[in-house]
Amino acid sequence: AQSVTQLGSHVSVSEGALVLLRCNYSSSVPPYLFWYVQYPNQGLQLLLKYTSAATLVKGINGFEAEFKKSETSFHLTKPSAHMSDAAEYFCAVSANDMRFGAGTRLTVKP
Amino acid sequence: DTEVTQTPKHLVMGMTNKKSLKCEQHMGHRAMYWYKQKAKKPPELMFVYSYEKLSINESVPSRFSPECPNSSLLNLHLHALQPEDSALYLCASSQGGGHLKSTDTQYFGPGTRLTVL
Numbered sequence: 001a002q003s004v005t006q007l008g009s010h011v012s013v014s015e016g017a018l019v020l021l022r023c024n025y026s027s028s029v030p031p032y033l034f035w036y037v038q039y040p041n042q043g044l045q046l047l048l049k050y051t052s053a054a055t056l057v058k059g060i061n062g063f064e065a066e067f068k069k070s071e072t073s074f075h076l077t078k079p080s081a082h083m084s085d086a087a088e089y090f091c092a093v094s095a096n097d098m099r100f101g102a103g104t105r106l107t108v109k110p
Numbered sequence: 111d112t113e114v115t116q117t118p119k120h121l122v123m124g125m126t127n128k129k130s131l132k133c134e135q136h137m138g139h140r141a142m143y144w145y146k147q148k149a150k151k152p153p154e155l156m157f158v159y160s161y162e163k164l165s166i167n168e169s170v171p172s173r174f175s176p177e178c179p180n181s182s183l184l185n186l187h188l189h190a191l192q193p194e195d196s197a198l199y200l201c202a203s204s205q206g207g208g209h210l211k212s213t214d215t216q217y218f219g220p221g222t223r224l225t226v227l
Contacts, residue, residue: 032212043114043200043218044153051213090152094212097166100152 002027002093006101014109019063019078021104023091026072033074034092035065038103044090050074061085081108113137114219116201122225125191131222133184133201142184143216144176145200153200159184191226198223 007022025031032051036044048059055067065076074091086108091101114135123129133142141160145153158166159178173195175187184201198221204214 034215036218041198041221041223043116043220044202044216045218046215049213049215098155098212098216103150103152105150 002029002031002095003099004033004091004093004101006089006091006104008104009102010105010107012107012109013081015083016080019076019081019085019106021076021089021091021106023065023074023076023101024072025074025091025093027093027095029095032094033065033067034094034098035059035063035074035076036090036092036100037061038088038090040087047076047089081106083108083110114201114203114217116199116219116222118222119220120223120225122227123188123191124227125193127191128187128189130188131186131199131201131224133186133219134182135203135217135219136182137203137205137217138181139203139205139217140181141204141206141214142178143202143204144184144186145202147198147200147221149197157186188224191224193226196224196226 003026005024034049035047038044047063048057050057050067058064063078089104117132144156147153155168156170157176162178173190177185200221201219202216204216206214
């Protein structure tokens with residue numbers, strides 16, 4: 001069985017500040033990991049995914065994530081937050097099936 | 111084109127009504143999914159169709175009835191719903207043969223906001 005834990009249900013940053021959203025996974029088999037973003041009243045959009053190639057994965061909108069097996073982590077970062085980044089972010093792990101984390105709401109202050 | 115479309119966008123129905131949600135994709139994907147998402151919660155998987163056959167049913171009540179008429183279309187028929195069924199219903203599709211293809215990206219539609227009175 002696999003699962004993900006997103007640390008912090010709500011993260012607030014100032015515009016231009018570093019964004020760090022934390023995700024830790026648990027899996028009995030090599031996992032594939034995803035980050036999705038959901039804007040209000042919309043579906044989920046893939047930001048990036050890790051599929052055992054490079055451990056540093058670059059995604060859309062300036063986001064990236066690093067797979068660290070020793071820490072069982074797949075944290076999402078962006079060097080400089082923009083107001084348009086305010087949304088709900090979901091980490092997901094796929095091994096035998098896909099499991100979503102509880103989500104982290106990102107607020108960006110002007 | 112990486113678009114999954116869903117209709118209607120909003121639906122309000124009474125507990126005795128029968129209604130259907132529709133999902134469509136033209137990406138040639140062979141797996142399609144229904145998820146239910148309550149407010150401030152992650153999506154919960156309901157059904158998976160692989161090559162137009164139901165492959166996963168996550169113990170969903172029978173008042174929800176999925177249908178996959180062809181490889182591009184996915185319906186969710188609703189009957190005798192309860193107020194607690196009010197949620198955002200998301201459809202997704204992925205390229206491979208279904209949920210077991212772990213690396214496949216799932217592409218989501220915008221969802222149908224369902225309110226059961």
